[in-house]
Amino acid sequence: MRSILELPKAHLHLHFAGSMRHGTLLELANRDGIALPAALTEDWPPTLSTADEKGWFRFQRLYDVGRSVLNTEDDVRRLVREAAEDDREDGSVWTEMQVDPSGYAAKFGGITSFMELVLDAVAEAKRATGLDMSIVIAANRIRHPLDARTLARLAAKFAGRGVHAFGLSNDERRGDTEDFAAAFAIAERAGLKLVPHGGELRGPAHIRTVLDHLHPQRLGHGVRVAEDPELLQRVVESGVALEVCPASNVSLGVYASINEVPVRALKSAGAKVALGSDDPLLFGTRLAGQYALLRAAQDFTDVELADLARDSIDVSYAPDAIKIRALREIDAWLSLPEN
Numbered sequence: 001m002r003s004i005l006e007l008p009k010a011h012l013h014l015h016f017a018g019s020m021r022h023g024t025l026l027e028l029a030n031r032d033g034i035a036l037p038a039a040l041t042e043d044w045p046p047t048l049s050t051a052d053e054k055g056w057f058r059f060q061r062l063y064d065v066g067r068s069v070l071n072t073e074d075d076v077r078r079l080v081r082e083a084a085e086d087d088r089e090d091g092s093v094w095t096e097m098q099v100d101p102s103g104y105a106a107k108f109g110g111i112t113s114f115m116e117l118v119l120d121a122v123a124e125a126k127r128a129t130g131l132d133m134s135i136v137i138a139a140n141r142i143r144h145p146l147d148a149r150t151l152a153r154l155a156a157k158f159a160g161r162g163v164h165a166f167g168l169s170n171d172e173r174r175g176d177t178e179d180f181a182a183a184f185a186i187a188e189r190a191g192l193k194l195v196p197h198g199g200e201l202r203g204p205a206h207i208r209t210v211l212d213h214l215h216p217q218r219l220g221h222g223v224r225v226a227e228d229p230e231l232l233q234r235v236v237e238s239g240v241a242l243e244v245c246p247a248s249n250v251s252l253g254v255y256a257s258i259n260e261v262p263v264r265a266l267k268s269a270g271a272k273v274a275l276g277s278d279d280p281l282l283f284g285t286r287l288a289g290q291y292a293l294l295r296a297a298q299d300f301t302d303v304e305l306a307d308l309a310r311d312s313i314d315v316s317y318a319p320d321a322i323k324i325r326a327l328r329e330i331d332a333w334l335s336l337p338e339n
């Protein structure tokens with residue numbers, strides 16, 4: 001078997017605090033005297049399961065605990081650098097990280113100065129690791145749509161300066177997607193790519209709403225488009241790519257097991273699928289782990305894994321030079337002996 005770590009790939013679905021190493025969480029919490037719940041200590045990684053509201057609240061509470069240990073500029077720099085180190089080790093040649101600056105504004109002097117810090121940390125991480133990264137500013141659908149507009153304007157301000165896209169995250173069952181159309185229009189006018197979450201906790205009807213009102217180029221998750229062949233065809237024909245996160249889907253109860261994550265069905269319909277880890281801090285597996293899970297649970301062949309890696313590169317917003325080199329290296333990986 002060829003090494004998945006050595007397969008070049010892009011990481012397109014990774015949240016800021018959720019990318020934290022578990023060891024770093026423990027260390028920072030200890031430093032600041034923050035008591036961690038058992039789910040983040042002896043019972044880590046947590047069992048979240050059930051796609052009901054309770055499961056999501058539990059996830060959100062743990063995510064907030066993760067965020068609460070980031071208290072200094074050095075913490076932010078360390079988080080980004082370690083995420084880059086880990087992605088590099090997992091074979092990423094390009095990582096797009098989602099940040100919702102709202103939760104950090106109070107601690108770091110406002111959303112603009114927090115974004116400046118994050119972008120500086122990204123540049124520093126690149127110098128340290130060689131990994132190229134870019135930032136998605138993501139609004140939170142459980143906050144007021146006017147907050148999303150503020151973040152869209154912030155993203156527009158940083159467009160082309162380390163921020164390339166605008167997203168929408170948090171509990172898909174809350175908030176009205178239509179209400180976020182104005183924020184997405186601001187981002188669209190600024191030339192940003194649009195990558196909202198959709199089709200994870202809700203099914204095809206909501207994916208239609210997201211397509212109609214937010215005009216995404218990629219869907220965060222989007223995996224439940226598999227439930228509706230006609231919609232899947234629309235997604236394929238319009239070139240909307242899917243950021244599929246198998247470990248996250250199973251942890252949050254979207255599917256009972258990795259066996260049920262319909263990556264093969266999406267692929268055979270012609271969809272572009274980029275695997276992502278979502279929140280390694282809460283789901284316990286990183287980027288390469290997603291490929292390994294499909295190999296282990298669904299017998300994905302190296303040809304299929306290479307095809308997923310190719311998709312991740314194709315639908316990324318990496319510069320052409322990175323894409324061309326990565327695609328060539330994926331072919332080289334496939335031509336290695338199988339061992």
Ligand SMILES: [Zn+2]
Nearest residue numbers: 015169220278
């Ligand atoms: Zn996500």
